[in-house]
Amino acid sequence: MTIHIIPTLQDNYTYIVEVDDRAIIVDCGEAGPVIDFIKKNNINPSHILCTHHHGDHVDGLAALKKKYPDMQIYAPEKDIYRIPLADHGLKPDETISIDGIEIKCIETPGHTKNHLCFYLPELKSVFSGDALFSLGCGRLFEGDYEDLFYSMQKLKDLPDDTMIYCGHEYTKANCRFSLSVEPDNFRLLKKMKQVEELRANGQPTIPVSLGEEKSTNLFLLADSIEKIAQLRQLRDQF
CATH class of the missing domain: 3.60.15.10 (Ribonuclease Z/Hydroxyacylglutathione hydrolase-like)
Incomplete structure (x- = not known):
């Protein structure tokens, strides 16, 4: 498993956790650099995790979803209404498994x-x-x-x-x-x-x-x- 760091916007980072032939993206405020990296490295994105609803972390979701329509988007359950593209809501402090990886969702208001x-x-x-x-x-x-x-x-x-x-x-x-x-x-x-x-x-x-x-x-x-x-x-x- 590898974690890739993708600079976006002025000073944001999007992360790609590569697991075998699939990948989990964490936050995306700008899709272009992320899509370019995915293409260049033949990565198959399967899921996106959103930490919160601010635009510099989610404004790239629409373009990513259009490019990869099967990709599932996870976001804080209580902010689903502010991240309308989200497919799944995450409860505070719950633990989930994606592509065999355990992920603990720590509530940090x-x-x-x-x-x-x-x-x-x-x-x-x-x-x-x-x-x-x-x-x-x-x-x-x-x-x-x-x-x-x-x-x-x-x-x-x-x-x-x-x-x-x-x-x-x-x-x-x-x-x-x-x-x-x-x-x-x-x-x-x-x-x-x-x-x-x-x-x-x-x-x-x-x-x-x-x-x-x-x-x-x-x-x-x-x-x-x-x-x-x-x-x-x-x-x-x-």
């Missing part, structure tokens, strides 16, 4: 009220959409600070060797913000050098291990709702 992250134990990977980023978390559009705090706690409970595949390339900006809060944090200073080198070479900073994030991501380190609220407010103004 905050960025949106019904946001789901997809944890694949066999691949030691979580697709975190806009709930959790490297060194950051998603801006609150529908949820509140309590939602955000408890979503971070849920994700922290995953094994440290879990690799995080998030929805955007925000790591450099998040690192700059984190250093504005903790300018002498040696882990963050080291991380910034790594991130700058990767981006200078046109490489993604994703995936990143949860273990690393638990030592550097200020939002995962926040130990109270009040602390995470303070950080989120600072990040929104940064």
